[in-house]
Amino acid sequence: MQRLAIHHHKIQISQCRQISLLLLVSTCIIVTWLSALPAQAANTGKWATLLTPGISAMHMATTRFNKVIVFDRTDFGPSQMRLPNGRCRDNPNDLALKRDCYAHSYEYDVSSNRARPLMVLTDTWCSSGAFVANGTLLQTGGFNDGATAIRYFQPCVGATCDWLETGHLSAARWYASNQILPDNRVIVVGGQRAFSYEFLPKKTSAETAIPLGFLTKTHTPNIENNLYPFIHLSSDGNLFIFGNKQSILLNYKTNRVVKTFPDLPSGPRNYPSSGSSVMLPLRHTDGFKIVEVMICGGSPDEAFNSAGMGVYMDALNDCGRMVITDAKPKWVMEKMPAPRVMGDMLLLPTGDVLIINGAEQGTAGWGAAKKPARAPFLYSLGRPAGRRFVVFAASDIPRMYHSTANVLADGRVLVGGSNTNVGYVFEGVEFPTELRLEAFSPYYRHAGYSAWRPSIRRMSTTEVKYGGRFVVKFTVATPPAPAELLFNMYAPPFTTHSYSMNQRMLFLAFSFSTAQLRNASSATSYEAVVSAPPSSVAAPSGFYMLRVVNRGVPSSATWIRIS
Numbered sequence: 001m002q003r004l005a006i007h008h009h010k011i012q013i014s015q016c017r018q019i020s021l022l023l024l025v026s027t028c029i030i031v032t033w034l035s036a037l038p039a040q041a042a043n044t045g046k047w048a049t050l051l052t053p054g055i056s057a058m059h060m061a062t063t064r065f066n067k068v069i070v071f072d073r074t075d076f077g078p079s080q081m082r083l084p085n086g087r088c089r090d091n092p093n094d095l096a097l098k099r100d101c102y103a104h105s106y107e108y109d110v111s112s113n114r115a116r117p118l119m120v121l122t123d124t125w126c127s128s129g130a131f132v133a134n135g136t137l138l139q140t141g142g143f144n145d146g147a148t149a150i151r152y153f154q155p156c157v158g159a160t161c162d163w164l165e166t167g168h169l170s171a172a173r174w175y176a177s178n179q180i181l182p183d184n185r186v187i188v189v190g191g192q193r194a195f196s197y198e199f200l201p202k203k204t205s206a207e208t209a210i211p212l213g214f215l216t217k218t219h220t221p222n223i224e225n226n227l228y229p230f231i232h233l234s235s236d237g238n239l240f241i242f243g244n245k246q247s248i249l250l251n252y253k254t255n256r257v258v259k260t261f262p263d264l265p266s267g268p269r270n271y272p273s274s275g276s277s278v279m280l281p282l283r284h285t286d287g288f289k290i291v292e293v294m295i296c297g298g299s300p301d302e303a304f305n306s307a308g309m310g311v312y313m314d315a316l317n318d319c320g321r322m323v324i325t326d327a328k329p330k331w332v333m334e335k336m337p338a339p340r341v342m343g344d345m346l347l348l349p350t351g352d353v354l355i356i357n358g359a360e361q362g363t364a365g366w367g368a369a370k371k372p373a374r375a376p377f378l379y380s381l382g383r384p385a386g387r388r389f390v391v392f393a394a395s396d397i398p399r400m401y402h403s404t405a406n407v408l409a410d411g412r413v414l415v416g417g418s419n420t421n422v423g424y425v426f427e428g429v430e431f432p433t434e435l436r437l438e439a440f441s442p443y444y445r446h447a448g449y450s451a452w453r454p455s456i457r458r459m460s461t462t463e464v465k466y467g468g469r470f471v472v473k474f475t476v477a478t479p480p481a482p483a484e485l486l487f488n489m490y491a492p493p494f495t496t497h498s499y500s501m502n503q504r505m506l507f508l509a510f511s512f513s514t515a516q517l518r519n520a521s522s523a524t525s526y527e528a529v530v531s532a533p534p535s536s537v538a539a540p541s542g543f544y545m546l547r548v549v550n551r552g553v554p555s556s557a558t559w560i561r562i563s
């Protein structure tokens with residue numbers, strides 16, 4: 001906490017001097033006032049409770065209309081949100097209610113802070129998903145009658161869109177992971193006792209699942225620890241796949257393992273020893289070629305069985321970073337400020353990593369964890385080793401098993417879920433089922449940074465072509481310099497069970513012209529010519545959040561589509 005405060009303070013002072021030299025006295029006064037802000041208020045973020053929809057948020061994905069699709073499982077009986085207009089779902093296969101008049105999914109509208117009930121048809125318990133090129137959420141698998149389901153949610157501006165189901169997976173997939181590919185298909189990998197992968201949409205109905213020995217090898221009987229495998233699309237078009245402690249680079253077109261990486265030390269990282277994984281932002285400076293993966297937290301091999309006997313082991317307290325495109329890749333380990341299992345790793349609009357939700361003891365599973373990890377960690381990529389972690393302000397709400405989080409266009413982090421009970425239980429347990437949605441506002445949202453915060457005003461186009469250029473016009477109160485500006489695009493992930501599938505950020509090349517649109521009656525305007533990424537390997541087609549970051553303070557995002 002302290003370190004970050006000092007860091008920002010220094011930037012503010014030096015900025016002030018520089019600006020004084022330019023004799024912009026009024027700006028200097030604003031900046032001096034900034035440096036006088038109380039350090040904690042400015043830097044450790046703020047929590048706010050938003051809404052209490054009647055469904056616990058096990059899965060979450062933010063659409064290009066800034067509405068968040070949220071859903072739980074369907075097979076446990078009534079939620080606290082009814083389907084609209086007296087509708088009910090008649091399903092002879094449902095494990096609890098054959099006639100279920102309750103919703104198990106909703107669409108959360110960020111701008112109006114309202115939730116609209118949706119009707120999901122089969123059991124979505126521990127399922128997976130990915131946005132495809134046209135912005136539709138393709139969502140697969142689950143439990144019971146949902147194990148082979150293929151669901152679509154095509155987002156809409158109004159209130160008419162809902163879940164559709166059509167077709168079936170080649171294998172039952174419970175706890176699988178999805179990744180969008182450069183050819184616009186989605187690969188679905190793994191699942192409980194599903195040691196294979198498959199592609200959607202299928203080219204022919206004869207296409208079947210392809211066995212993957214890595215999943216068999218990394219599966220530990222009774223505990224597994226390789227479910228929800230971590231998948232990242234690398235810059236050579238191959239897939240990095242991580243399960244348990246091991247990882248490979250897979251050429252999915254030929255079903256060949258092209259590289260086997262060293263084991264990640266200290267313990268397993270996948271469900272139920274749920275750590276989390278991100279691919280760090282790709283950068284134009286190396287042609288988006290250097291790919292680095294970071295995995296944090298998890299729990300020891302014995303944690304699941306131990307929790308079953310009432311002993312909650314300490315979670316893993318380290319992270320590994322590996323440049324997977326290196327000739328001789330190796331894990332570089334770093335300690336977190338505290339242990340954490342079931343943490344969600346999200347790329348903040350600044351490109352830094354946020355680790356949020358989870359617990360300090362135990363593992364994923366019903367009633368299998370203790371000691372909620374209420375305070376998010378910031379991991380700053382630009383700072384020296386040993387000084388990268390900052391502990392942010394803690395929430396009052398435990399976010400244990402089946403909690404989730406998503407970065408919103410305005411830079412807040414939406415947090416929901418936590419249900420470590422088999423059904424909805426609100427009393428008489430240490431961790432009641434949690435229905436509240438919260439938002440965490442990281443330090444950069446503080447009003448004290450408003451003089452540096454850019455706003456995107458206009459774009460030459462929001463339909464961007466590979467290798468193309470587009471103009472972004474933005475305003476910011478104090479003059480920026482090219483060295484303090486960044487432009488990034490962010491693919492909205494599908495988040496469940498501590499893993500944000502398809503999360504991807506790219507820092508883009510740009511050229512910057514100062515004050516071309518100076519407008520005396522408002523904040524000063526600027527424009528930059530931004531270069532789109534070169535190919536669908538760097539950035540698969542689809543909708544991305546585009547942002548300007550000035551002196552570490554990000555704008556709200558504008559959605560762009562790349563194709």
Ligand SMILES: *[C@@H]1O[C@H](CO)[C@@H](O)[C@H](O)[C@H]1NC(C)=O
Nearest residue numbers: 132134135136138152154201
């Ligand atoms: C979007 O893509 C999905 C998957 O390919 C397809 O099923 C759906 O029909 C498409 N939607 C539109 C509106 O084209």
Ligand SMILES: *[C@@H]1O[C@H](CO)[C@@H](O)[C@H](O)[C@H]1NC(C)=O
Nearest residue numbers: 517518519520521522523525
């Ligand atoms: C200048 O700013 C004012 C106030 O925000 C706005 O109404 C006007 O449209 C702006 N002019 C231009 C040319 O951007």
